[in-house]
Amino acid sequence: MTEALHIVGGGMAGSEAAWQAAQAGVPVVLHEMRPHVGTFAHQTGNFAEMVCSNSFRSDDDEQNAVGLLHWEMRAAGGLIMEMADQHALPAGGALAVDRDAFAQAVTERLLAHPLITTHAGEINALPESGHWIFATGPLTSDALAQAIRVETGAEALAFFDAIAPIVHYESIDLDTAWLQSRYDKGETEEEQKAYLNCPMTKPQYEAFIDALLAADKTEFHEGETAGYFDGCLPIEVMAERGRETLRHGPMKPVGLTNAHDPLNKPYAVVQLRRDNALGTLYNIVGFQTKMKYGAQTEVFRMIPGLQDASFARLGGIHRNTFINSPTLLDDQMRLRSRPNLRFAGQITGVEGYVESASMGLVAGRLAAAEIQGRTLSAPPRVTAMGALIAHITGDAEAKTFQPMNVNFGLFTPIDDIRGGRRGRKDRYKAYTDRAKEAFTAWLG
Structure with missing residues (x-):
């Protein structure tokens, strides 16, 4: 045998x-x-x-x-x-x-x-x-x-990995958010509208960055050092690298047109991607975070369209060993x-x-x-x-x-x-x- x-x-x-x-x-x-x-x-x-x-x-x-x-x-x-x-x-x-x-x-x-x-x-x-x-x-x-x-x-060796939050679709304000893939990418209409987009003006973006930087965050235990993997950086770490970093990363507005206000270009856009086949859950793309739970709900509800967001799962951070x-x-x-x-x-x-x-x-x-x-x-x-x-x-x-x-x-x-x-x-x-x-x- x-x-x-x-x-x-x-x-x-x-x-x-x-x-x-x-x-x-x-x-x-x-x-x-x-x-x-x-x-x-x-x-x-x-x-x-x-x-x-x-x-x-x-x-x-x-x-x-x-x-x-x-x-x-x-x-x-x-x-x-x-x-x-x-x-x-x-x-x-x-x-x-x-x-x-x-x-x-x-x-x-x-x-x-x-x-x-x-x-x-x-x-x-x-x-x-x-x-x-x-x-x-x-x-x-x-x-x-x-x-x-x-x-x-x-x-x-070890580094720290972060998890992005998931939002209940029914709690998203669709009078503010709109469905569109960047550059309308995709062969079918469903693919071209695969993402929910939440627009931000410059003042809204600046206020969001201020809140993000000031929020309570998970601290490492004594003696631990963090080496983040660049492909999964917490958004706070990205924001600390410069106020415009997120706007050129997960919040870039390029290739998107606000269906509710097509003549005004958003200064920044937060994207959410469908997380299940029913379409009842959406994850916030690129928003891995080490903020504490209370700070997450407060800061993420500053995003236009997510002001009444209900979270199926909040983000988190954990050790990643290799x-x-x-x-x-x-x-x-x-x-x-x-x-x-x-x-x-x-x-x-x-x-x-x-x-x-x-x-x-x-x-x-x-x-x-x-x-x-x-x-x-x-x-x-x-x-x-x-x-x-x-x-x-x-x-x-x-x-x-x-x-x-x-x-x-x-x-x-x-x-x-x-x-x-x-x-x-x-x-x-x-x-x-x-x-x-x-x-x-x-x-x-």
Whole structure:
């Protein structure tokens, strides 16, 4: 009988790893401590629960690196992408999902698989034998994090991650807010109106920034230092970098026309994106926050259209732990000191739902091949998955290693045989064409 693969953590990476290994014919035991042991951010015991945004970001597989990653995961029969597509919500050119329906669907598919069994409870030590994948994510339990520190001889790295608030749709003032995607992006009318927009005049914006900077915020415990990931900065941190920072970031008014007052250009715009299929919940895009709960309701109700907002969930901040993968992992994603242990997902130093799931996809396939006595290399580094693996297992500078989203800067450059410089659009298309060809060959 084929030896079982044990996977610790039922988030994006663990769920995808379990699916890939089971689909390859390897029995899987999926260990998940929730709901018996909870975390700050999770609300349920479902697998693949989304705790921050409900967006998988751009779905453009010709001009965007994360869109290419979507393509590779679909090509590999990824469960996460299949369920995301089934539970997609209108979001312009992005892929956003109904988070509850998505997680429930992933959970049902995993529980129904004949080769996957689940084990409820916390794993708090590194096993001496067997094949294991640790995909415990940014909220790895204290006991397991300590076991990893003891084994690796290094302090686990950490930064602080923030969560955006969610608003009940019925409490939004639609006489002030209007539906529109930036530049009316999207093929259908529903996609072109995927976002709710709340306009601000300059005085309203200035008052909002003043309140934001003065609000009570969560303080770190003594001895803690915060290294924020730039892709998920709290809005207060962005505002501290300059009063205009938010207006050129999540509150930029570019590409939007106020349907209630088309002749007056808003000075700033707050966007909300639908968070569930019913359209009853909307999250405030880019508004991750470390403000205390009372301050959040007070400050966010200063936004025109949200003056009577009722919040289904307020924002928050939590520790996000990851290992120094360039020094600890080999190119098979195995711990160099304990090759029977693999790591996958955000704990390896990738950032984002799709990046995490893709690392689970690769780890599950590599582990399954090893158990079955087959030889399988990691995806070629010219692919999106291969570029991420190359980055975390060797390309990144260990001394300054920080979580990274997939981006074309991680890809091997393309020489232009014409001798001139490619335009960005042509260059990105060349990256994606090359990656698709190489990834298809790797699957074969």
